[in-house]
Amino acid sequence: MSGKATLLDARELDRALTRIAHEIVERAKGADDLALVGIHTRGVPIAERLADAIARFEPARPKVGHLDITLYRDDLTEIALQPVVKRTDVPFDVAGLRLVVCDDVLYTGRTARAALDALVDLGRPAVIQYAVLVDRGHRELPIRADYVGKNVPTRRDEVVKVRLEETDGVDEVVLDERPADAAGAGGTA
Amino acid sequence: MSAPLAHLRDVGDLDEGRVHALFDTTDVMAQVLERPVKRVPALQGFTVATLFFEDSTRTRLSFERAARAQSADVMTFAKGGTSLSKGESLYDTVATLAALHVDAFVVRHPAAGAPHQVARWTDAKVVNAGDGRHAHPTQALLDAYAYRAAGGRPFDATKVVILGDVAHSRVARSNAALWAMLGAEVVLCGPPTLLPPALAALPGVTLEHDVERALEGAHAVMPLRLQRERMDAARIASMAAYARHYQLDAARLALADPGAFVLHPGPMNRDVEIEGAVADGPRSLVTAQVAAGLPVRMAVLYHLLVGKEAA
Numbered sequence: 001m002s003g004k005a006t007l008l009d010a011r012e013l014d015r016a017l018t019r020i021a022h023e024i025v026e027r028a029k030g031a032d033d034l035a036l037v038g039i040h041t042r043g044v045p046i047a048e049r050l051a052d053a054i055a056r057f058e059p060a061r062p063k064v065g066h067l068d069i070t071l072y073r074d075d076l077t078e079i080a081l082q083p084v085v086k087r088t089d090v091p092f093d094v095a096g097l098r099l100v101v102c103d104d105v106l107y108t109g110r111t112a113r114a115a116l117d118a119l120v121d122l123g124r125p126a127v128i129q130y131a132v133l134v135d136r137g138h139r140e141l142p143i144r145a146d147y148v149g150k151n152v153p154t155r156r157d158e159v160v161k162v163r164l165e166e167t168d169g170v171d172e173v174v175l176d177e178r179p180a181d182a183a184g185a186g187g188t189a
Numbered sequence: 190m191s192a193p194l195a196h197l198r199d200v201g202d203l204d205e206g207r208v209h210a211l212f213d214t215t216d217v218m219a220q221v222l223e224r225p226v227k228r229v230p231a232l233q234g235f236t237v238a239t240l241f242f243e244d245s246t247r248t249r250l251s252f253e254r255a256a257r258a259q260s261a262d263v264m265t266f267a268k269g270g271t272s273l274s275k276g277e278s279l280y281d282t283v284a285t286l287a288a289l290h291v292d293a294f295v296v297r298h299p300a301a302g303a304p305h306q307v308a309r310w311t312d313a314k315v316v317n318a319g320d321g322r323h324a325h326p327t328q329a330l331l332d333a334y335a336y337r338a339a340g341g342r343p344f345d346a347t348k349v350v351i352l353g354d355v356a357h358s359r360v361a362r363s364n365a366a367l368w369a370m371l372g373a374e375v376v377l378c379g380p381p382t383l384l385p386p387a388l389a390a391l392p393g394v395t396l397e398h399d400v401e402r403a404l405e406g407a408h409a410v411m412p413l414r415l416q417r418e419r420m421d422a423a424r425i426a427s428m429a430a431y432a433r434h435y436q437l438d439a440a441r442l443a444l445a446d447p448g449a450f451v452l453h454p455g456p457m458n459r460d461v462e463i464e465g466a467v468a469d470g471p472r473s474l475v476t477a478q479v480a481a482g483l484p485v486r487m488a489v490l491y492h493l494l495v496g497k498e499a500a
Contacts, residue, residue: 068217070231071217071221071229071230071231071259071491072229072230072231073231076231076232076233076495077233077234077235078497079495079496079497080496080497081190081191081192081496082190082191082192082193082491082492082495082496083190083495084190084191084210084213084214085213085214085217085491086217087216087217087220088217088220117230121224121225121226121228121229122224122225122226123225
């Protein structure tokens with residue numbers, strides 16, 4: 001499956017995550033009290049990879065949690081199909097931590113809004129920041145990312161597909177036309 | 190992504206895939222209940238009405254808590270006794286409440302089929318919280334969920350024995366249908382007066398009068414409460430005689446698989462259908478069953494209400 005344009009190939013994707021890992025630690029002045037929370041589905045491997053990257057230059061690997069935001073979506077009264085609720089696994093107390101929420105694509109900002117609500121229900125973190133591989137614009141809420149792998153101007157009728165080894169067998173980000181009927185396979189936003 | 194569940198009037202509204210999806214959702218709901226904030230906004234904007242024509246405070250509170258834990262609005266209509274003639278009063282009540290924009294009715298009624306009637310009268314979703322001797326699907330779901338969560342064998346490798354007063358038990362009917370749907374070998378066991386032969390027609394279900402033979406190799410044993418208040422004639426010689434022949438005691442449980450779990454849908458008559466020591470013993474899931482009620486009902490409401498297609 002090849003898209004219209006490759007935004008990031010495997011090496012560029014790896015470099016982007018490595019840079020974000022350094023930025024996170026630089027901004028936090030170290031990795032103490034730092035935890036990464038990946039949003040299902042593709043935010044999870046991104047959080048794990050950022051933690052691995054940080055562990056390569058810091059004494060300790062940050063804690064990693066997995067967050068499912070389905071129960072916090074703002075469209076559950078109007079959507080046609082029922083989303084599958086997945087487990088949230090944040091196996092540590094978030095109180096007082098610097099949390100970096102990780103996702104693949106930042107688009108309307110609604111997922112980020114839901115993630116903030118979900119995290120606040122788990123406790124009271126000191127700081128919540130947002131890291132994304134691709135920021136494609138078209139925000140519908142006052143949300144911005146703290147760490148961005150690549151800013152990509154897009155049209156609304158385009159889709160950004162993030163594919164990762166862990167979920168899709170390949171590392172790449174492509175920009176494609178939105179299919180007329182439905183979103184295609186892979187992470188689309 | 191899937192279509193929402195249309196209704197939960199009895200186990201026939203489910204299929205195997207939906208049951209496993211419900212159990213997966215139940216796992217997540219159980220997590221929510223362990224958090225400092227035991228509430229999610231998933232059902233914000235929905236209204237759930239509990240419509241209880243038969244007393245059951247615990248079941249009603251469980252459904253209401255399940256709705257509120259997902260931020261739904263809740264209306265309660267609890268009618269003690271059955272003094273009103275059921276057909277008309279049920280219709281009028283449903284019509285009145287439907288005008289208040291109810292998205293789901295949770296119905297308990299002494300007459301079998303009442304939830305099916307309600308479903309015909311409204312556009313809202315209907316959950317059966319027990320109708321006569323017919324069905325109590327959320328009880329069956331929580332029983333099976335408790336067995337799964339405790340580490341029970343896969344359902345298609347499970348022999349479950351439902352023991353005792355099957356005749357009067359909607360819980361027995363729903364459990365037999367559910368476990369059979371999941372692929373389990375279901376054995377209904379009890380004295381001939383309490384074991385309607387017609388139940389043998391259920392697919393995957395066999396009847397057995399000999400309790401020792403029934404229990405052999407069982408992985409789940411579910412003694413039922415002896416419902417003396419529903420018995421229209423002398424179905425048993427005496428409580429003592431019943432206990433002597435059918436009580437699940439330690440000696441009988443020893444005939445089952447060593448890893449067998451004991452389930453009791455409650456309320457329990459200790460030392461009648463189940464020996465107290467067995468109910469409190471290491472194989473008992475009674476406490477887990479009670480705990481499973483809330484997250485299972487949360488999952489059921491989510492599966493009914495989220496998604497517009499079948500509404």
